Amino acid sequence: MTAATALATVPATTRPHASPWPVFWIASIAVFLVSLDTTMLFAAFRALQAGFPGTSAADMSWVLNAYTVVYAAMLIPAGGLADTYGRKKVFMLGVTLFLAASAACGLSGTVEWLIAARVAQAIGAAMLTPASLSIVLDAFPDNKRAVAVSMWGAVGGLAAAIGPSVGSFIVDAVGWQWAFYLNLPLGALSLWRGATLLQEAKKPAGRRSVDIVGMGLLIVGVGALALSIVQSESPRWSATELLAAASTGVTALIGFVLWARLAPAPLVDLRLFKNRTYTFVNLATLSFGMAFSMMFFGFFFYMTEVWHYTLPQAGLAITPGPLLVIPFAILCGRLASRFGHRPFLVGGGLIYACSGLWFLLVPGAQPAYLTDWLPGLVLSGVGVGMVLPSLSAAAVNRLPTDQYAVGSAVNQATRQIGSVMGVAITVLMLGHAGLTHQSFVPLYVCHASLALLTALLCLPVNTKPQTASSV
Numbered sequence: 001m002t003a004a005t006a007l008a009t010v011p012a013t014t015r016p017h018a019s020p021w022p023v024f025w026i027a028s029i030a031v032f033l034v035s036l037d038t039t040m041l042f043a044a045f046r047a048l049q050a051g052f053p054g055t056s057a058a059d060m061s062w063v064l065n066a067y068t069v070v071y072a073a074m075l076i077p078a079g080g081l082a083d084t085y086g087r088k089k090v091f092m093l094g095v096t097l098f099l100a101a102s103a104a105c106g107l108s109g110t111v112e113w114l115i116a117a118r119v120a121q122a123i124g125a126a127m128l129t130p131a132s133l134s135i136v137l138d139a140f141p142d143n144k145r146a147v148a149v150s151m152w153g154a155v156g157g158l159a160a161a162i163g164p165s166v167g168s169f170i171v172d173a174v175g176w177q178w179a180f181y182l183n184l185p186l187g188a189l190s191l192w193r194g195a196t197l198l199q200e201a202k203k204p205a206g207r208r209s210v211d212i213v214g215m216g217l218l219i220v221g222v223g224a225l226a227l228s229i230v231q232s233e234s235p236r237w238s239a240t241e242l243l244a245a246a247s248t249g250v251t252a253l254i255g256f257v258l259w260a261r262l263a264p265a266p267l268v269d270l271r272l273f274k275n276r277t278y279t280f281v282n283l284a285t286l287s288f289g290m291a292f293s294m295m296f297f298g299f300f301f302y303m304t305e306v307w308h309y310t311l312p313q314a315g316l317a318i319t320p321g322p323l324l325v326i327p328f329a330i331l332c333g334r335l336a337s338r339f340g341h342r343p344f345l346v347g348g349g350l351i352y353a354c355s356g357l358w359f360l361l362v363p364g365a366q367p368a369y370l371t372d373w374l375p376g377l378v379l380s381g382v383g384v385g386m387v388l389p390s391l392s393a394a395a396v397n398r399l400p401t402d403q404y405a406v407g408s409a410v411n412q413a414t415r416q417i418g419s420v421m422g423v424a425i426t427v428l429m430l431g432h433a434g435l436t437h438q439s440f441v442p443l444y445v446c447h448a449s450l451a452l453l454t455a456l457l458c459l460p461v462n463t464k465p466q467t468a469s470s471v
Contacts, residue, residue, distance in 0.1 A: 020139035022197055024148060027132040028155045029190040030095050033183045034125040035156040037102075038068065038419070039163030042297060043311060044171040044179050051176055052111050061234070062115050065227075067122045068423075072416035073222040074126035077215040079409025080267045082131040088200045091135060092191065094127030099187040105180040130409035135198065137396065143337065149396070150333025153389025154326050160292075162322045164300060168315030214267035217256040225249030226417065229424045272399070272407060277461050281395045282414050284345065284457035288387055289418020290425070291352065291450035295380055297426045298359075298443050305435040307367040317369060321381035328385025333393065340464030341394040348386025349455025355379035356448030365437045387454065391415075397463040 041048070041064055049060050082090040101121035108114035133152060140148045170178050228246035231237045260266040273279045296318060303314035332344040358376035395411035429443050 020144075020148070022193070023139040024136055024152070026190050026194045026197060027091070027135045028152055029186050030091070030098070030128050031132050031152065031156050032159045033187055034098065034129055035159035036163045036166065037121065037125065037183065038071065038416075039160050039296070040167035040170075040179055041067075043164040043167035043300065043315065044176045047171045047176040052114075055111050059111055063111070063118055065231075065420075066115050067118045067125075068416060068420050069223050069226040070119050070122035071126050072226055072413050072420065073219045074123055075129060075409040075413035075416065076218055076268060076406065078126040079130035079406040080211065080215070081127070082134060083406055086200045087131045087134045087138070088194070088198045091128050091131035091198070092194055094124045094129075094131065095187055095191050095194070097121075097124030098128060099124075099184060099191065102180045102183040102187070106177040129412055130406070133392070133396070133408040145337075145393075147330070147333040147337060149393035150329050150336065150389040151326075153392035154329030154333075154385065156388075156392075158322050158325045162319065164296060165315035165318050165322075168311040172312050211263060211265060211267035214256060214259055214263060217252050217259060218267065221249050221252030221256055222413065222417065223249070224252060226420050229420050232424055232428065268406060268410065272410070275398060277398060277463060278395060278407070280457050280460045281391055282411055284349075284454045284461075285391050285395070285411055285414045286418040287450045287457065288349070288352075288391065288454040289415040290422035291356070291447050291454065292384065292388070293419040293422030294426050294443060294447050294450070295356070297423060298430065298440060298447070301426070301430045301435060302363070302440060305430075306365060306437055306440075309367075317373070318377070320374060321377040321384070324378065324381030325385040325388070328382055329389040332386050332390055336390065336393065336463070340462065341390045341397070342458060342461045342463070344386045344390050345394065345458035345461060346455045348383045348390065349451050349458060351379055352383030352387060353448045353451035353455065355383055356444050356451055360441060360444035360448065363437070383451070394461055394463050 045060070045064070048063060049055060052060065078090065078094070098121055101117050101124055104117035105114055105121060108117055133149070136148055136152050137145060166182075167179055170182060224245050226249075228242050228249060231245075232242060257270070260268055260270050273282075299318055300311075300314055303309040303317060304311065309317065332341075332348075336344060355376050358379060359373075362376065363372040392408065392411060396408050399407040425446065426443060430439060
C-alpha cells in the first residue's frame with residue numbers, strides 16, 4: 001500500500017476540518033485512567049489488607065493480579081471487537097463499564113466482591129484501550145500521526161509510572177476507596193464529551209465475523225500462563241498445580257496459533273508478524289515491560305525497606321522521573337516523523353540500561369537521594385520517555401487501517417504480560433524480610449540486561465518515512 005493510498009483509506013472520526021486534538025484528549029483521558037489503575041494499587045496494597053482484616057496476603061494479591069491477568073488476556077479480543085463493531089461503540093462501552101466497576105470497587109464490602117469488580121474493571125479497560133488508539137490514529141492525517149501516537153503512548157506511560165506515587169498520597173490522605181473513586185469525574189468527562197464529539201469510523205466493505213474459538217483460546221492461554229507466573233510464590237499453589245497452569249497456557253497458545261493459520265477469519269492475522277518491524281517491536285515490548293515494572297517496584301522496596309522512607313515520601317521521591325516522560329515523548333514523536341523510531345528506541349534502551357547500572361553501582365545503605373538516586377531516576381525518565389511511546393507508535397506504523405486496533409492490542413497485551421513477569425521476578429527476588437542493599441544486585445542486573453536487550457531488538461526496526469520516489 002502506498003502512503004497516498006493509506007491516507008485515502010483512513011476513515012474519519014472527526015467532523016470535516018475539525019481539529020483532531022479534542023478527540024485525542026477524550027481518548028487519552030480514558031487511557032490515562034486505565035494506565036493509572038494498573039499500577040496505583042501496588043502502593044495501596046497494605047491499606048487494602050488493613051481494610052479487610054483476616055484476609056491473607058495471597059488472597060489480597062488477586063485484587064492486583066486479577067486485573068492484570070484479565071486485562072492482558074482481553075486486549076486482543078477487544079481489539080478485534082473494535083475493528084468489527086466500531087471503535088467509538090466499543091470505546092464508549094468500555095469507558096462505561098470501567099467507571100461502573102470503579103464505583104463497585106470503592107463500595108466493596110468483601111474481598112470477593114472487590115476482586116469481581118476488578119475483573120469487570122479490567123474488561124472495560126481492555127475494551128477501551130485499543131479502540132482509543134484507533135480513534136487517535138483515524139483522527140490525524142498521516143504526517144501528524146507519529147506525534148499524536150507518541151503523545152498517546154506518553155500519556156499512558158506517564159500514568160503507569162506515577163500510579164504508585166499518586167496511589168500512596170491518595171490512600172494515605174483519604175483511604176483506599178479513593179484510589180477507585182478518582183476515576184469517576186475524569187472518566188465521566190471523557191464519556192460525556194465522547195458522546196458528542198466522536199463519530200464512528202466507516203465500516204469496511206467486508207465486515208468480518210468475531211473469531212469466538214480464537215478468542216477463547218487466547219483468553220485461556222494468556223490467562224493460564226499469567227496465572228502460573230503471578231502465583232509462583234504463593235504457598236497455596238503446589239509446583240504441580242503451577243506446572244499444570246503453565247502447560248495449559250502454552251497448549252492453548254499453540255492451539256491459538258494453529259487455529260489462526262486455518263481459520264477463514266482469525267482473530268489475529270498472523271501475516272502481521274511477517275512484518276519484520278512489527279515482530280521485533282513486540283519482542284522489544286516484552287523485554288521492556290519486564291524491565292519497566294522491575295524498576296519502579298524495586299524503587300518502592302528500596303525506599304521503604306533499605307532507606308526506611310514512609311510511603312508518601314517514597315511517592316514524592318519517584319516523581320521527577322515520570323515528569324520527564326511527556327516532554328521527551330513529544331520531542332521524539334516529532335523527530336520520529338522525520339527519522340523513524342529506531343534511533344530513539346535504541347538510544348532510549350541504552351539510556352535505560354545506564355539507569356539500571358547506576359542503581360546497581362551507586363546507591364548505598366545510607367539515604368542520599370540527591371546525589372545517589374536522583375541522577376539514576378533522571379536517566380530512567382529520559383529512557384522511558386524515548387522508548388515506551390515509541391514502541392506503541394512503531395508497532396502500528398505500517399499496519400493496514402483495518403488492523404490498527406488488533407495490531408495495537410497485541411502490542412499492549414505483550415507489554416502487560418511483560419509487566420506481570422517483571423512483577424513476579426521482583427517478588428521472587430525481594431519478597432522476603434530483611435532486605436539489604438546487596439539484595440537488589442540481581443534485580444538491577446536483570447533491569448540493565450533487559451534494557452540492553454530492548455535496544456538490540458530495536459536495531460531491525462524500520463519506520464523511517466518513505467521518500468516520494470519510493471512510494
